[in-house]
Amino acid sequence: MLVLNAEQTRAALPWPELIEALATMFAGDCVTPVRHHHDMEVPGERAATLLLMPAWVPGRYAGVKILSVFPDNAQRSLPAIFGTYLLSSAKTGEMLAAIDGGELTARRTAATSALAARSLAHPEAKELLVCGTGRLSLNLLQAHAVTRPLQRFRIWGRNLDNAERIAGQARAVGLEVETAADLEAAVRTADIVSCATLSAEPLVSGDWLKPGAHLDLIGAFKPSMRESDDAAIRRASVFVDTRAGAMAEAGDIVQPLKSGVLTEAGIQAELAELVASRHPGRTDGSEITLFKSVGAALEDLAGAILAYETTVPR
Numbered sequence: 001m002l003v004l005n006a007e008q009t010r011a012a013l014p015w016p017e018l019i020e021a022l023a024t025m026f027a028g029d030c031v032t033p034v035r036h037h038h039d040m041e042v043p044g045e046r047a048a049t050l051l052l053m054p055a056w057v058p059g060r061y062a063g064v065k066i067l068s069v070f071p072d073n074a075q076r077s078l079p080a081i082f083g084t085y086l087l088s089s090a091k092t093g094e095m096l097a098a099i100d101g102g103e104l105t106a107r108r109t110a111a112t113s114a115l116a117a118r119s120l121a122h123p124e125a126k127e128l129l130v131c132g133t134g135r136l137s138l139n140l141l142q143a144h145a146v147t148r149p150l151q152r153f154r155i156w157g158r159n160l161d162n163a164e165r166i167a168g169q170a171r172a173v174g175l176e177v178e179t180a181a182d183l184e185a186a187v188r189t190a191d192i193v194s195c196a197t198l199s200a201e202p203l204v205s206g207d208w209l210k211p212g213a214h215l216d217l218i219g220a221f222k223p224s225m226r227e228s229d230d231a232a233i234r235r236a237s238v239f240v241d242t243r244a245g246a247m248a249e250a251g252d253i254v255q256p257l258k259s260g261v262l263t264e265a266g267i268q269a270e271l272a273e274l275v276a277s278r279h280p281g282r283t284d285g286s287e288i289t290l291f292k293s294v295g296a297a298l299e300d301l302a303g304a305i306l307a308y309e310t311t312v313p314r
Contacts, residue, residue, distance in 0.1 A: 001095050001096060001097060001098065002096060002097040002098070002099075002308060002311060002312060003098045004098070004099045004100060004307060005100055006100040006102065006103040008100075008311070009103040009104055009107075009307055010103050012310040012311050013103075013104070013108075013303055013306060013307055015107075015111060015114070015142060015143050015146045016146055017306060017310075018107060018108065018111040018302075018306060019111045019146060019147065021302045021303065021305070021306040022111055022299055022302050022303075023115055025057075025298050025299070025301065026271050026272045026275040026276075026298065027272065028057065029057065029058070030055055030056070030057050030298040030301060030302075031056050031057070031058065032054075032055045032242075032296060032297045032298050033055075033297075034244075035052060035053040035054070035297055036050075036051065036052035036053075037050075037051055037249070038050040038051075042070065045070075045071075045075075046072050048068055048069060048070045048071070049068065049069040049221075049222075050066075050067075051066075051067040051068070051069070051083075052064060052065070052066055053065040053067070053297035054297060055296075055297035055298050055300065056090045056301070057301070058090060059091050060089075060090050060305075061087060061089065061096075061304075061305050061308075062087075062088050062089070062093075062301075063085055063086060063087040063300065063304050064085075064297075065083055065085045065101050065104070066084055066085075066086070066101065067081065067082070067083030067101050068081070068082050068083060069081055069221075070082075071198050079102060079134075079135050080134060080135070080198070081101075081102045081105060081106070081135060082101070082102055083102050083104075084098055084099070084100065084101045085098070085099040085100075085101045085104050085300055085303075086099075087099065087301075087304045087305070087308055096308060097304065097307070099307055099308075102135070104300060104303050104304060104307070106135050107139055107143075108299040108300060108302065108303040109136060109139070109196075109218060109293070109295060110136055110139035110142070110143035111143050111303075112241060112293055112295075113140060113143065113144065113194060113218060113291070114143035114144050114146055115147070115271065115275070116216070116241070116271055116274065116293070117144060117147050117148060117192060117214060117216065117291070118147045119275075119280075120214050120239060120274075120281050120289040120291055121144075121147070121148055121191065121192050121214040121282070121289070122148075122191055122212045122213075122282070122285060123148075124149065125148040125149070125150065125191035125192050125214065126149065126150060126151045126152060126191055127151070127152040127153075127154070127189060127190050127192070128141065128145075128150050128152070128153050128154070128190065128191070128192045128193075128194065129154045129155070129156065129180065129186050129187060129190035129192070129193045130153075130154070130155045130156070130166075130196070131155075131156050131157075131193065131194065131196070131197060131204065132157060132195060132196040132219060133159065133163050133165070133166050134196060134198075136196040137157075137166045138166055138169050138170055138173075140194045140216075140218075141155070141166075141177060142170075142175065144192060144194065148191075148192065152178075153170065153175050153176065153177040153178070154178050154186055154190070155167055155170075155177055155178075155180065156179070156180040156181075156183050156186055160181060163179040163180070164179050183203065183204075184205070184208050187204055187205075187208040187209065188209075188210060189210070190210075190213065191210075191212065191214065192213070192214045193209070193213065193214070193215050194216040194218065195215075195217050195219055195228075196219045197220075197227060198219055198220075198225070199219065199220060199226065199227050200220075200224060200225050200226065201226060202227060203227050203228070204227060204228050204229070204232060205229050205231055205232065206229060206231030206234060206235045206236065206288075207231050207235075209232065209235060209236070209288050211285075211286035211287075211288065212285055212286050212287065212288070213288050213289075214282075214288075214289045214291070215228060215232060215236060215288070215289070215290045215291070216291050216293075217252050217290065217291065217292045217293070220250060220251045220252055221249060221250065221294050221295070222249060223248075223249060223250070223251050223254040224251055226251040226252050226255060227252060228252050228290065230256060230259070230261045232290060233252075233261050233290070234261060235288050236288040236289055236290035237289050237290065238253075238262065238266060238267050239268050239269055239271070239274065239281075239290065239291045239292070240253065240267055240270050240271070240291070240292050240293070240294075241271045241292070241293040241294065241296055241299075242271070242272075242294075243270050245294040245296060246267070246270075246292050246293075247264070247267075249294045250292050250294045252292050253267070253292055269281075271293075
């Protein structure tokens with residue numbers, strides 16, 4: 001059985017190939033049962049989350065991700081996310097690979113945002129702002145650069161030192177990234193705003209978004225969490241990775257639905273519809289678009305298959 005650590009998983013998932021693998025999977029016949037989502041108490045700290053995410057392509061591959069999110073791990077200088085992906089044959093049941101789940105999650109999440117941006121961000125988007133300084137931030141800077149002709153990269157975080165650390169990592173891989181001290185000012189000039197935080201309260205106001213901006217929301221993965229306000233929902237054309245997931249788990253969608261700011265019909269499309277061209281995505285240069293993702297098991301399976309087939313000669 002193949003075993004891939006974080007570094008090997010990263011090497012097996014180059015951005016262009018991963019984005020295309022996700023597009024193929026969203027357009028295909030992957031089966032994705034409802035994922036298991038459990039809160040776990042951590043004495044003296046914020047609760048952790050245990051996720052179990054199965055998916056399979058009939059007759060080809062099956063897999064399940066076992067993932068934990070411990071939001072206070074930063075106090076221990078540890079990543080918030082740990083996990084493992086188990087890939088098996090969907091024809092025989094043979095176990096094929098155990099793949100680092102944290103690296104797989106970080107890369108497929110950023111690649112999914114970049115895939116959505118292919119349909120939703122302005123074709124000539126030049127400036128990207130990433131909000132958040134966690135594991136996803138560097139990945140988002142790299143992934144979005146694949147799908148749009150970006151020239152200016154900025155990162156904002158509550159802790160400016162952490163933002164500078166990520167900027168330094170980005171410079172080491174060839175991206176000239178600046179830190180942003182003023183979030184509102186940075187949002188107002190950005191063509192793409194990508195948020196990957198554990199915020200419980202809105203960070204980005206819709207009033208700050210310029211015409212033609214694309215708002216990419218990743219971090220708020222519980223109904224109680226939120227990265228955007230009602231003004232963003234009102235001003236934007238709203239898209240999601242999956243309707244079922246976003247309407248059940250994403251505070252940026254759940255809360256506006258509950259208050260009446262957003263209706264189910266107001267969600268323009270999910271990612272599978274964009275990939276299959278059943279919805280045109282952005283239709284106007286001045287349109288503000290919003291994409292909310294909570295993660296789908298088919299994304300993990302797409303990445304796991306790519307990592308396996310990249311590593312094992314066929």
